[in-house]
Amino acid sequence: xxxxxxxxxxxxxxxxxxxxxxxxxxxxxxxxxxxxxxxxxxxxxxxxxxxxxxxxxxxxxxxxxxxxxxxxxxxxxxxxxxxxxxxxxxxxxxxxxxxxxxxxxxxxxxxxxxxxxxxxxxxxxxxxxxxxxxxxxxxxxxxxxxxxxxxxxxxxxxxxxxxxxxxxxxxxxxxxxxxxxxxxxxxxxxxxxxxxxxx
Amino acid sequence: xxxxxxxxxxxxxxxxxxxxxxxxxxxxxxxxxxxxxxxxxxxxxxxxxxxxxxxxxxxxxxxxxxxxxxxxxxxxxx
Numbered sequence: 128x129x130x131x132x133x134x135x136x137x138x139x140x141x142x143x144x145x146x147x148x149x150x151x152x153x154x155x156x157x158x159x160x161x162x163x164x165x166x167x168x169x170x171x172x173x174x175x176x177x178x179x180x181x182x183x184x185x186x187x188x189x190x191x192x193x194x195x196x197x198x199x200x201x202x203x204x205x206x207x208x209x210x211x212x213x214x215x216x217x218x219x220x221x222x223x224x225x226x227x228x229x230x231x232x233x234x235x236x237x238x239x240x241x242x243x244x245x246x247x248x249x250x251x252x253x254x255x256x257x258x259x260x261x262x263x264x265x266x267x268x269x270x271x272x273x274x275x276x277x278x279x280x281x282x283x284x285x286x287x288x289x290x291x292x293x294x295x296x297x298x299x300x301x302x303x304x305x306x307x308x309x310x311x312x313x314x315x316x317x318x319x320x321x322x323x324x325x326x
Numbered sequence: 327x328x329x330x331x332x333x334x335x336x337x338x339x340x341x342x343x344x345x346x347x348x349x350x351x352x353x354x355x356x357x358x359x360x361x362x363x364x365x366x367x368x369x370x371x372x373x374x375x376x377x378x379x380x381x382x383x384x385x386x387x388x389x390x391x392x393x394x395x396x397x398x399x400x401x402x403x404x
């Protein structure tokens with residue numbers, strides 16, 4: 128399917144009429160945003176993976192049932208589903224507190240995480256894996272701004288409002304995040320493009 | 327008139343969040359200031375590297391979602 132020109136609204140309309148490919152386009156268009164949105168709340172990649180699946184299945188059910196009335200606004204709608212599921216996860220967690228073993232580990236760690244996704248977020252190359260691990264190692268507020276700006280495509284103004292800080296604080300966090308990542312890349316001799324000039 | 331730029335302005339520049347006028351001024355400043363240029367190159371190359379990293383659900387999750395969708399498609403003809 129040539130999806131370059133097709134709007135979300137058109138894709139939704141085609142999907143409701145039975146065109147499977149149109150949903151695949153929507154899924155590929157928003158899977159990263161949905162996943163990152165959830166991950167920022169639950170801060171656990173495995174739970175984020177499960178809740179991403181739940182989000183799209185819930186979207187499919189609503190679209191199939193004819194109850195979808197948010198035509199033309201698929202993106203905020205699906206992100207709202209994701210957000211609500213992530214918040215519900217927290218509420219459930221509060222009702223059923225994590226059982227902790229004598230050594231302090233989570234009793235469900237070995238059960239829940241024994242079957243890790245066979246492809247770790249489609250990142251095959253060693254360099255990409257390392258970069259991801261460097262992002263994970265960043266202080267939380269720096270990791271947050273990286274995820275929001277790079278993978279949710281939020282502006283610094285939006286990030287500032289969302290995290291309740293000034294825009295200069297958001298910009299400063301991004302600067303420190305980039306500096307810290309750069310240091311880690313150098314330490315691990317990860318190649319970077321030194322031939323960058325103003326655009 | 328000599329313009330001065332903060333390190334935070336450089337971040338805005340890297341992420342294209344400057345006005346056209348600011349963008350042009352910072353470009354000129356970079357060409358005249360080696361230290362600023364070096365910092366720009368360092369930050370920009372790191373930001374570019376991040377673009378290569380994927381944050382998305384696994385292929386198996388995508389497959390499950392698509393399979394679920396197909397299983398609920400009443401319009402499918404075999």
